[in-house]
Amino acid sequence: MLGRVDEETYARAVLAKDARFDGWFYAAVTTTGIYCRPSCPAQPPKVENLRFYPSAAAAQQAGFRACRRCRPDASPGSPHWNERADLVARAMRLIADGVVDRDGIPGLAAQLGYSVRQVQRQLQAELGAGPLAIARAQRAQTARLLIETTEVPLGDVAFAAGFASVRTFNDTVREVFALTPSDLRVRARRHQQSAAPGTLSLRLPFRQPLSADNLFSQLDVLPGVEEWRDDTYRRTLDLPHGHGIVALRPHPDHIDCRLTLADLRDLATAITRCRWLLDLDADPVAVDELLRADPVLQPLVDKDPGRRVARTVCPDEFAVRTVVGSGELVAQGTPVPDPVGGLTHVFPSAITLAALDIGGELVRALADRSLDLGVGSDWVRVRAQLAAMPGISALPVETIAKRALGDPDAFSADDPVVQRFGLAQQASAWRPWRAYATEYLRG
Structure with a gap:
């Protein structure tokens, strides 16, 4: 259960059906035995019948079932994580x-x-x-x-x-x-969407607002691994049990996600990595509210609110592409069939590249796992390890911290856009959202 102060705040959110709090907490109703997202369209219950939980798992452990109407298990994830x-x-x-x-x-x-x-x-x-x-x-x-x-x-x-x-x-x-x-x-x-045989069709929710054009423009396409086709971003996925292909297309209230997987056991991981790629669990209201306090950023935020910071579905791949480059590496990856597009390979693993003596110290460290860029990595330790490697300057270290590690405060005074605006001295006021601030500055 949550503290009393939070319960008062969360009760107001439930009564207001405030979608901004979806995923932050879950509201359970003692008289019905169900738990909901705060924005559930059902008639608001009496406050004395509400109980609040910080996770769906906690609500389920307390004996509540998921609401069939608002589907709280499908709400955006908590920005905290x-x-x-x-x-x-x-x-x-x-x-x-x-x-x-x-x-x-x-x-x-x-x-x-x-x-x-x-x-x-x-x-x-x-x-x-x-x-x-x-x-x-x-x-x-x-x-x-x-x-x-x-x-x-x-x-x-x-x-x-x-x-x-x-x-x-x-x-x-x-x-x-x-x-x-x-x-x-x-x-x-009764409501099933049509999709190609073997393809899973999903809707990925997010918190409004979302600047979809800016978000998708951050995705640099590597031919063979990624492509744009029919206004849809497509790419291959290297997953724990096999490969996959995902197609992502923005809509006003969700991201259309089409997944083709070699092994269905990878479904949850694939969804998580796609959400991570597009920063869909961000809290844009909190980010924009802080950044608007800067007179330089305020008109940029007002013009195009809800900017996200694109990440990656494979941290090792992103680090190699940032530091080593992609060159002719794609052909070294595992071939992937793509009957409906032009994708050919998953990006080669660090183990494959190390065996070919490509990428030097970075690739060797990724291959033997002495450098861990995964979602559970220690951001401070990773930065120190990267900075100690020859030829890796502050800017690529922070670029990897931003896109691979997902640090929302990743920032380098060497970033050309920061230097162009001459804002390095005032960037501390943007904490903990400096990665988002520089994205607004890019225009």
């Missing part, structure tokens, strides 16, 4: 990337550099649920997506979503959604 670099935030990013399903809690703790007990205690204290419960909530969301958007047999859905048995899958779906898997599929067929 992408803005912070502490243990809980790093753990949440890793859980979202599927680490618990693949390696268990010991694997999660090992990547974080803490004991299992420390990880469990801190997550429980802040989120009201431990890593297993949080991973279980994600599995339920993945299962719902597969049930509703594919014709995959339900027994196969269970294992693709990460459940150990069909019985656990059935019990969890009934508990979380108050419907059987079969009932969910029947309901979904």
Whole structure:
């Protein structure tokens, strides 16, 4: 449960149906036994019947099921996990990337550099649920997506979503959604979108506003790995269980996402990485409010609010492209079939490039994992490691921190746009959103 001061604030948000708070917290109603996102269109309940939880997993553990109308499990993620670099935030990013399903809690703790007990205690204290419960909530969301958007047999859905048995899958779906898997599929067929065979069609939500044109313009296309086709950004994905192809196209209230996966077990990870790429869990209202206080930035923010900072679906790939360049590297990657477009390969792994003696110290460090750029990495340590490598100056270090690590405060006084405006001295006032400020300055 949340503190009393927060409960008063959150109650006002629920009564106002304020979508800005979707994903920040979840509101449960004791008289109905359901939990909702704050913007749920249903009739607002009495305040005395509301209970507030910091995560969907905590609400589920308390015995509440997900609202069928507002679908709280599909709301944007909390900005906290992408803005912070502490243990809980790093753990949440890793859980979202599927680490618990693949390696268990010991694997999660090992990547974080803490004991299992420390990880469990801190997550429980802040989120009201431990890593297993949080991973279980994600599995339920993945299962719902597969049930509703594919014709995959339900027994196969269970294992693709990460459940150990069909019985656990059935019990969890009934508990979380108050419907059987079969009932969910029947309901979904009434509103199902059409998609090519073998393709999953999804809607990725975000908080308004979103400057989609600026966001997608930040995605530098590498032929063979990425392409623009029919106003849609397409690229290959290197995922834990196989490759994939994603097509992303912006709409006023969502991003249309079409996924083709070699292994359905990668669905949750693929979605997480696409959301990360497009910075969809950002809180643009908070960012813009602070940056408007700067007289230089104020007219830029007012003209085009809701700018995001594009990231990457593969941190190692981005670092190599930033420091080494792409050159003829694409052909060294694994070939990928693409019947409807011009994609040919996933970008070669650091292990492949190191074996070819390409990329020097950076690639060797990525290959032997002494340099970890993943979502659970330590931002301070990574910066120090990169800065110590020959030939890597402050600007590429901060570029990697911004796009690969996702640090919203990544900033370099050597950035040409900062130098052009002569604003290095006043940039401290933009904390913790300096990466967003420089994006506004780019025009």
